[in-house]
Amino acid sequence: MPLAIDPLLVPLPADRPVVERAARIPAGFVAAGTRAGIKASGRQDFALVAAEGDPVPATAVLTNNRLAAAPVRLSRANLQATGGTGATAGYAKAVIATSGSANAATGPAGDADQATIGEAVAEALGTTPEHVLHLSTGVIGLRLPVAKVTAEVVRVAAGGLEATDEALAAAAVSLRTTDSTTKMASVRVALPAASGAGMVDVTVTGIAKGVGMIHPKMATMLAIVLTDATASPAALRDLLRAASATTWNQLSVDADTSTNDSVFLLASGAAGAGSVDDDPAARSVLAAALEAVARDLARQQARDGEGATALITCQVSGAVDDADARAVARAVISSSLVKAAVHGKDPNWGRIAGAAGNAVVPEAYLLEAAGLPPSEAAARAGQPAAVDPAMLRIAIAGHLAYDGAAGGPTGIDKAAAREAMAAEEVLIRLDLGLGTGAGEAFGCPLTEGYVKENSEYTT
Amino acid sequence: MPLAIDPLLVPLPADRPVVERAARIPAGFVAAGTRAGIKASGRQDFALVAAEGDPVPATAVLTNNRLAAAPVRLSRANLQATGGTGATAGYAKAVIATSGSANAATGPAGDADQATIGEAVAEALGTTPEHVLHLSTGVIGLRLPVAKVTAEVVRVAAGGLEATDEALAAAAVSLRTTDSTTKMASVRVALPAASGAGMVDVTVTGIAKGVGMIHPKMATMLAIVLTDATASPAALRDLLRAASATTWNQLSVDADTSTNDSVFLLASGAAGAGSVDDDPAARSVLAAALEAVARDLARQQARDGEGATALITCQVSGAVDDADARAVARAVISSSLVKAAVHGKDPNWGRIAGAAGNAVVPEAYLLEAAGLPPSEAAARAGQPAAVDPAMLRIAIAGHLAYDGAAGGPTGIDKAAAREAMAAEEVLIRLDLGLGTGAGEAFGCPLTEGYVKENSEYTT
Numbered sequence: 031m032p033l034a035i036d037p038l039l040v041p042l043p044a045d046r047p048v049v050e051r052a053a054r055i056p057a058g059f060v061a062a063g064t065r066a067g068i069k070a071s072g073r074q075d076f077a078l079v080a081a082e083g084d085p086v087p088a089t090a091v092l093t094n095n096r097l098a099a100a101p102v103r104l105s106r107a108n109l110q111a112t113g114g115t116g117a118t119a120g121y122a123k124a125v126i127a128t129s130g131s132a133n134a135a136t137g138p139a140g141d142a143d144q145a146t147i148g149e150a151v152a153e154a155l156g157t158t159p160e161h162v163l164h165l166s167t168g169v170i171g172l173r174l175p176v177a178k179v180t181a182e183v184v185r186v187a188a189g190g191l192e193a194t195d196e197a198l199a200a201a202a203v204s205l206r207t208t209d210s211t212t213k214m215a216s217v218r219v220a221l222p223a224a225s226g227a228g229m230v231d232v233t234v235t236g237i238a239k240g241v242g243m244i245h246p247k248m249a250t251m252l253a254i255v256l257t258d259a260t261a262s263p264a265a266l267r268d269l270l271r272a273a274s275a276t277t278w279n280q281l282s283v284d285a286d287t288s289t290n291d292s293v294f295l296l297a298s299g300a301a302g303a304g305s306v307d308d309d310p311a312a313r314s315v316l317a318a319a320l321e322a323v324a325r326d327l328a329r330q331q332a333r334d335g336e337g338a339t340a341l342i343t344c345q346v347s348g349a350v351d352d353a354d355a356r357a358v359a360r361a362v363i364s365s366s367l368v369k370a371a372v373h374g375k376d377p378n379w380g381r382i383a384g385a386a387g388n389a390v391v392p393e394a395y396l397l398e399a400a401g402l403p404p405s406e407a408a409a410r411a412g413q414p415a416a417v418d419p420a421m422l423r424i425a426i427a428g429h430l431a432y433d434g435a436a437g438g439p440t441g442i443d444k445a446a447a448r449e450a451m452a453a454e455e456v457l458i459r460l461d462l463g464l465g466t467g468a469g470e471a472f473g474c475p476l477t478e479g480y481v482k483e484n485s486e487y488t489t
Numbered sequence: 490m491p492l493a494i495d496p497l498l499v500p501l502p503a504d505r506p507v508v509e510r511a512a513r514i515p516a517g518f519v520a521a522g523t524r525a526g527i528k529a530s531g532r533q534d535f536a537l538v539a540a541e542g543d544p545v546p547a548t549a550v551l552t553n554n555r556l557a558a559a560p561v562r563l564s565r566a567n568l569q570a571t572g573g574t575g576a577t578a579g580y581a582k583a584v585i586a587t588s589g590s591a592n593a594a595t596g597p598a599g600d601a602d603q604a605t606i607g608e609a610v611a612e613a614l615g616t617t618p619e620h621v622l623h624l625s626t627g628v629i630g631l632r633l634p635v636a637k638v639t640a641e642v643v644r645v646a647a648g649g650l651e652a653t654d655e656a657l658a659a660a661a662v663s664l665r666t667t668d669s670t671t672k673m674a675s676v677r678v679a680l681p682a683a684s685g686a687g688m689v690d691v692t693v694t695g696i697a698k699g700v701g702m703i704h705p706k707m708a709t710m711l712a713i714v715l716t717d718a719t720a721s722p723a724a725l726r727d728l729l730r731a732a733s734a735t736t737w738n739q740l741s742v743d744a745d746t747s748t749n750d751s752v753f754l755l756a757s758g759a760a761g762a763g764s765v766d767d768d769p770a771a772r773s774v775l776a777a778a779l780e781a782v783a784r785d786l787a788r789q790q791a792r793d794g795e796g797a798t799a800l801i802t803c804q805v806s807g808a809v810d811d812a813d814a815r816a817v818a819r820a821v822i823s824s825s826l827v828k829a830a831v832h833g834k835d836p837n838w839g840r841i842a843g844a845a846g847n848a849v850v851p852e853a854y855l856l857e858a859a860g861l862p863p864s865e866a867a868a869r870a871g872q873p874a875a876v877d878p879a880m881l882r883i884a885i886a887g888h889l890a891y892d893g894a895a896g897g898p899t900g901i902d903k904a905a906a907r908e909a910m911a912a913e914e915v916l917i918r919l920d921l922g923l924g925t926g927a928g929e930a931f932g933c934p935l936t937e938g939y940v941k942e943n944s945e946y947t948t
Contacts, residue, residue: 096876097846135842135878137897170839171891171898243826243843284825285744286840287847366743366825367702367943374944380629381745383594384702387556388746393849393871412852412871417555419594432630438596439630477944478937484826485833485936 038459039428042345042468047217047319049326053198054216056233056258058082058298060191063200066182068130068168068175076182077165077201078151079254079296080124080191085112085161086298088122089267091274093291094395099134100144101164102292108148108160109263119263123157125254125294127165128179129207129239131172134289143176150180154187165252165292167207167239198256202237205252208483211334213238215326217319221259221303221312232259232301234319240281240331242484243288253278253293253327258301259316265307269317270295275400277324280356280471282364283335284480295320332363332472333454337479341472342372344458349467353391353402354415356469361389361415362458363473372456373475377447379424379431379439382458386422389415421463427451435463497884497918501804501927506676506778508785512657513675515692515717517541517757519650522659525641527589527627527634535641536660537610538713538755539583539650544571544620545757547581548726550733552750553854558593559603560623561751567607567619568722578722582616584713584753586624587638588666588698590631593748602635609639613646624711624751626666626698657715661696664711667942670793672697674785676778680718680762680771691718691760693778699740699790701943702747712737712752712786717760718775724766728776729754734859736783739815739930741823742794743939754779791822791931792913796938800931801831803917808926812850812861813874815928820848820874821917822932831915832934836906838883838890838898841917845881848874880922886910894922 055061058081066076090109092102106118113120126147133140144166148159166174191197202212215236220229238253261269274293299305306313333341344362349355362368365385371378390412391397397407424432427450431442514520517540525535549568551561565577572579585606592599603625607618625633650656661671674695679688697712720728733752758764765772792800803821808814821827824844830837849871850856856866883891886909890901 094873095843095846096848096873097842097878097881132839135839135891135897137878137893139896170843243840286824286826286844289843289846365745366939367745370940370943373940376944380591380594381702383556384554384629384748385745387554387748389555390852414553414555419556419596422556432594434596437598438594476940478940480825481829481832481935481937481940484829485835 036430038423038425038430038461041457042347047219047322049322050216051214052216053195053202053214053237054233054235055193055195055198056235056256056298058258058300059256060193061197061201062186062190062192063202063204064182064186064190066128067178068128074204075129077127077204078124078186078191079201080155081296081298085121085123085157086296087261087263087266088163088294088296089119089263089270090292090294091270092118093288095287095289097135097289099132099166099290100136100140101133101166102290104144104148105163105292108163111160113263117267119267121161121263122163122296123161124151124155125163125165126151127205127252128174129167129205131166131168131174132170132290133166133174134170136171136173140173143174146176147179150183154183163294167252167290170289198235198237205237205239207239208336209239209334211330213327213330215323217322219315219319221315222309224260224302224304230302232303233257234323236323236327238327238331242283242336243286255293255295255320255323258298260299260303260305261297262305262307266295266297269320271399272317272401273321273324277321277328279396280360281328281332282360282473283332285364328472332474335474336483337477338474339373339477340475341455342458342474343455343470343472345470346460346462347468348461348463348465350416350465351467352469353397353400353410355467356471357391357415358386358389358417358460359469359471361385363471366476369473369476372451373477375448375451377426377429377431377442377444377451379426379442382424383432386460387417389417391415416464417462418464423461423463425459427456495889497882497889497920498887500916501806506678506781508781509675510673511675512654512661512673512696513692513694514652514654514657515694515715515757517717517759518715519652520656520660521645521649521651522663523641523645523649525587526637527587533663534588536586536663537583537645537650538660539614540755540757544580544582544616545755546720546722546725547622547753547755548578548722548729549751549753550729551577552747554746554748556594556748558591558625558749559595559599560592560625561749563603563607564622564751567622570619572722576726578726580620580722581622581755582620583610583614584622584624585610586664586711587633588626588664590625590627590633591629591749592625592633593629595630595632599632602633605635606638609642613642622753626711626749629748657694657696664696664698666698667700667795668698668793670789672786672789674782676781678774678778680774681768683719683761683763689761691762692716693782695782695786697786697790700793701742701795702745714752714754714782717757719758719762719764720756721764721766725754725756728779730858731776731860732780732783736780736787738855739819740787740791741819741932742791744823787931791933794933795942796936797933798832798936799934800914801917801933802914802929802931804929805919805921806927807920807922807924809875809924810926811928812856812859812869814926815930816850816874817845817848817876817919818928818930820844822930825935828932828935831910832936834907834910836885836888836890836901836903836910838885838901841883842891845876845919848876850874875923876921877923882920882922884918886915
């Protein structure tokens with residue numbers, strides 16, 4: 031007779047593609063990561079990723095912050111211009127990324143700086159400025175050293191771009207600010223060949239950065255995802271929005287939404303696969319690959335949150351629907367008190383219960399991105415998630431702490447739970463007992479290190 | 490010629506009644522603060538406040554947390570029962586407050602415990618259990634030691650209740666958990682006498698606690714406000730909701746909304762003033778007195794936030810309307826990055842700009858409480874606040890840091906700003922340049938002390 035294990039004590043089962051934490055460059059792209067001299071430290075601060083041939087289908091999800099940085103606004107305008115549909119989905123030849131200055135809240139001068147950089151990239155790569163996408167990260171309110179950046183554009187375009195994994199990994203290094211790790215994730219899946227004969231291997235690879243000011247709202251921290259699959263701009267947009275909804279949108283380091291959040295997705299079509307636009311089965315496979323890459327990068331970002339000593343994963347089952355489950359998971363990993371308790375290896379389930387009871391379903395546009403019809407999204411937005419203390423169950427690191435149907439507190443073995451919480455990843459599992467909705471979210475402990483790092487940043 | 494001072498560099502002008510930080514007990518009430526033995530430390534943990542005669546008009550604003558504690562749910566039911574209108578406004582004879590256990594997430598046993606305590610209070614004071622209101626604070630998931638509490642009820646009711654300022658101050662002490670200060674505020678105003686001849690002095694006095702898990706949503710941390718003014722339950726409810734909307738609802742220590750947030754308002758009518766129900770001018774005076782008490786208590790709570798070393802006040806002018814102004818102010822004082830920067834005396838205006846750009850107008854019920862018509866509240870809820878980087882201005886501790894219309898960053902004198910930020914209160918002033926809406930919010934720095942205190946709480 032098999033041992034009966036309460037499913038609440040283990041992670042939610044999932045059938046996901048295997049993710050490799052490496053920068054496997056998809057066919058049809060070249061990349062470089064170098065130093066332009068933006069950072070006083072002399073560390074890498076410049077990345078250029080480009081399609082080998084003509085501009086390719088591209089899309090982005092970008093921060094909703096009203097003070098969106100110059101590179102965010104320019105990228106949105108460019109994708110709208112090249113797509114011609116008004117949506118943030120069009121065509122791109124290259125993505126230029128700089129770190130050290132966010133070029134946010136820099137006024138008209140900051141916009142002019144970013145435009146100058148775009149013109150330099152276009153000229154060096156033989157394209158037009160509308161086909162250049164822009165990423166930046168760093169201190170808000172600081173101007174970019176434009177001449178240093180354009181000089182590096184010229185130098186890199188003249189011979190620095192390579193179609194190698196090492197080059198894409200170097201680009202990932204250039205995205206880093208206070209990141210302690212380089213964030214890369216890659217998935218390989220088989221899709222039907224465009225020729226109709228057999229299958230071809232398709233690669234989806236993402237590189238990202240992220241340590242603080244992380245509480246994405248549909249947008250994310252900086253990430254670039256490349257694939258050699260074939261898809262239209264509109265299909266890419268839907269795929270990226272859906273993947274972000276369950277991964278980056280469920281990530282929080284400090285509940286601060288950045289002015290520079292951007293994730294780009296470019297598809298070269300160079301693997302020779304048929305377009306996923308016309309093949310729902312292939313589209314599902316690509317969607318799963320993209321979600322797996324985004325999820326793994328989000329987990330790397332949470333684990334490397336400023337001052338973080340562990341990854342906190344909250345998985346919620348039994349919600350009325352997935353939107354409620356995600357709202358509850360996100361409320362738990364966003365709670366300063368829960369985060370501090372995990373730092374102290376304190377199985378303080380009361381704070382988890384308190385945070386869950388405070389969960390609010392987010393804005394309508396986020397619900398739509400996650401797949402809800404507009405009318406339902408409008409009705410649900412801003413509503414408290416359904417949580418009933420009499421049905422709720424909570425487990426921390428494999429230890430059942432609260433069981434509403436059994437009278438509430440279970441008398442958790444604190445010493446055993448403390449020991450289990452000393453792991454690299456702390457799993458908080460909730461079952462709401464109300465339906466079949468499920469979801470997850472990713473966060474990190476709140477530590478003295480976070481406070482120290484962020485009280486000494488610019489001065 | 491007078492020196493021209495930019496109004497952005499000083500606090501918003503305001504004409505508020507003078508607040509005394511003392512527990513001036515209004516006529517018609519008695520109080521006691523003692524030890525029931527709930528806290529292992531032996532500190533005060535029991536308070537009883539009662540009307541001298543029959544039950545008096547009373548109201549409450551209570552947490553919206555889905556895991557509202559047993560005392561919160563019982564108080565709501567009692568006010569609904571005695572008011573008979575379905576609203577949380579009725580009549581009360583007494584408020585019993587305990588600290589050490591929150592009696593939240595304690596299941597049916599916790600509800601039974603609180604009911605037993607209510608019956609003991611009713612019997613001891615010669616009233617019915619529906620006329621007793623309940624407050625509790627402390628660890629979530631811990632049962633109350635009922636026998637100790639009911640024994641103390643009997644002891645205090647038999648001779649411990651006094652109509653003195655000292656007795657009410659002792660009740661305030663009993664509300665404390667990790668509070669480093671006792672929080673009291675009192676305002677005296679003149680209202681027309683009920684007899685029609687001349688004016689009488691009316692007192693509004695509040696006592697409160699609050700250090701962590703503070704991010705009230707219409708509800709607040711624990712507070713009891715007493716007045717000897719005359720008003721109906723319905724008028725009291727409107728007055729308390731409006732005062733909370735601009736004060737406690739604009740307070741955040743750590744963005745965690747508690748399971749136990751409760752503020753009660755009782756009006757004895759013992760000052761001999763005419764009812765404010767029939768006198769709009771008198772009602773305005775009472776509203777201002779109540780708001781001043783609530784605002785001062787909220788500021789005391791923010792200043793004494795866990796680990797806090799200062800009070801952060803954010804005042805916003807020039808918003809499209811007051812709802813937007815309050816949303817922006819609240820976003821700024823809730824930002825972990827802004828809070829950490831203030832801790833480090835870092836005039837990091839970029840983080841303030843980033844937080845302002847991320848402000849979202851809250852849930853519809855909060856907007857209604859603040860005075861918006863239901864249809865307008867529904868349309869505004871969950872919408873981003875209007876912030877235009879080209880019109881925005883930001884000043885920190887009297888130093889202009891960003892002026893959108895003048896190109897953005899002003900080149901703030903960081904050394905001078907750092908020095909100004911070493912004060913007990915750090916004022917962050919924003920002008921949005923879009924309209925005449927104004928609002929404020931109160932918070933505290935994020936410090937290593939907060940992390941330390943909350944990673945070592947229950948274990």
